[in-house]
Amino acid sequence: MKKLLHIVIAAGFVAGVAATAAAQAPTPEQGKEELKLQLPKPMFVGTPRNINSPNLEKVTGKSRGPFFVPAGTKLLSLNKPVTSSDTQPVIGDVAYLTDGEKSGEDGYFVELGPGKQYAQVDLKAPCQLNAVLVWHYHAQARVYRDVVVQVSDDRDFVTGVTAIFNNDHDNSSGLGIGKDKEYIETAEGKLIDPRGVRGRYVRLWSSGNTSNDMNHYVEVEIFGTPAK
């Protein structure tokens, strides 16, 4: 009898946990679907340590979880032309940003010069952007400084510029104070929600990192739908 009681309690507990988990799992809104991402192999384990701070995204060590985008969203940036403020990268080529290769090993990243630099992807046509995924460098636990992502139809980013991400908390890059948090690079990349902003060009700024003054990109994936 006692044994049966234990089984019933255990079954009840499992059912309760399952129901709670199901209730907490994010469900897509009407007309949205989960964005399917292909992530590279992680390059480091054990670090970073748990840092509790309001200005840094909490490092959970767990998967980011699903991200939902409007149905029909596609990867727009693959093999699209890339330019950068550093016309002669220290290492690699800016084409690496959109070549589909995301490995954290040597030979897969482009290194732009020290200080404030940008890389710019030309989607070739105005698009509605639903997700931007960025890997700066994920072979080491680093924080890239003053990460600002802008979208515009103007190649020179003089008019119609929308910032979709900005974690320059002290405006050291002069692009405005950002309220987004700093984050530690991992193999998952940084997923940015552009909230459907429209534009042809995506410009990604950074200003060195916690290991050196250089700026790196392994890959940038821009998801969206062609603007109607």
Place this chain on the structure above:
Amino acid sequence: MSKRAFASLFIAVFLLGAVLRLARLDLRPMHHDEANQALKFGLLLEAGEYRYDRSDHHGPSLYYLSLPFALTLSGRSLAALSETTLRLVTASFGLGTLLLLLLFVPMMGRAAVAWGSLALAGSPAMTYFSRFYIQETILVFFLVAFLAAVWRYVRRPGWGWAAAAGLCAGMMYATKETSVIAFGAAAAAFVLARGWTNKAAGGGGHWRHLAVAAAIALGVSFLFFSSFLRNPRGFVDSILSFEIYFTRAGEGGFHVQPWHYYLGKLAFSPGHGVPFWSEGLILALALTGALAAFASRRPGPDHAPFMRFLVFYSTLAAAVYSAIPYKTPWNLLPFTIGFIMLAGSGAAALVVLPRRNAARLGVALVLAAGCLQLGLQSYRANFVFPADTRNPYVYAQTSPDFMKLVRRVEDIAALAPEGRNMLIKVVAGPYETWPLPWSLRRFGRVGYWQDAAAAGDIGRPPAIISSAEEAAKIGPALNADYQSEFYGLRPDVLLTLYVRNDLWESFLKSRAQ
């Protein structure tokens, strides 16, 4: 090689070596070990206090030899001391080593010394660690001076060279207790070289000379280790330190490396996206020099005895250092200097190998281009990648990003009513604390705690610096009142800087103006 050609060449090489060693000494952030040494020196500079610590820091010569540089360039204050002043000490000794090669002309010949000095001037390992405020470059300086004095004495025994050898031996020991490895390798090499040559290369020594040299060596090292007689126990402690260093050598921990670590570093290091690094030219020429030393058929007072000694010394010292599990890249200097001198001999032998002058000129040009390539690597190592992990000699180096943290603290202090007397609390373990004590030396009120529990109630100081681990403990209590920022201390090691909100707001306003 004529005297005039040799002199011209040597002056040019010396200037090259000077540029690579002395320019932009402030470019690289202070390494953990440099900062540690700098603070230890600061105590001697400001309070005249030095006490040998047998468990760490090595010998006292670095600090005492730094005094004239600091007093001349920055005075008696630690706060006024700069990275450039400190590194000028070791850089000067690195450059001095180049000059010391002149003493070897009778034992090696002008051509070998010229080539050796060119390799030494451009060697990335030698230039990089000349610009490092630690003991190794000073040890190499006195080691080379010691070898020169011993072999000059062997050629022409007398009080002068005997006393010089004793002085240099004493300074070697006063620089690093582990100089016993170099002494052991040199003694064994001396016996082997003399045995190989059969006939002594010069006159025999006199026991009185030997006794004087030993007395001077003991006296000099005693003076330094005893803080110039104020702490006689220091000399005894230097001998007792062998137990500590012997244990450390076996344990290693983080510093354990395979036996081929040093040779591998010299031979080839991948560039990880930038051109590769190699001092293979020095190794190859050293091998050539070794072959030439044993191929020599000329008996009598030629260059072979000393070159054979160098072969034995370099090989034995490299073997001993490689056999010790505990390895740090700067420990390759005491045997690499032997390889460099051998390389000089190897290059000189290669140049005279062809019979035609045109062919000799061709060989010389190829070798000169090789040495130029070493110089270019030195340029990259010291001026382009001085703190970049792609540089093979960068080891647990402080990130350039750390200097941004220091600048930010300076910015905040400029806005705080207390200025540089504002309270700064540092909560971090010892491996995540350095080089903060050096970098914050100009601040009057800096407190250090190894963990959050020891720090107790953190209060509301203007600035708090913590390791990632401790930030997780102290952060929740601060979040509402502080702005936090992240700075890289070393690769994979982050520090958190908390700035009190009122000062942060003032800072942002000052930025906007």
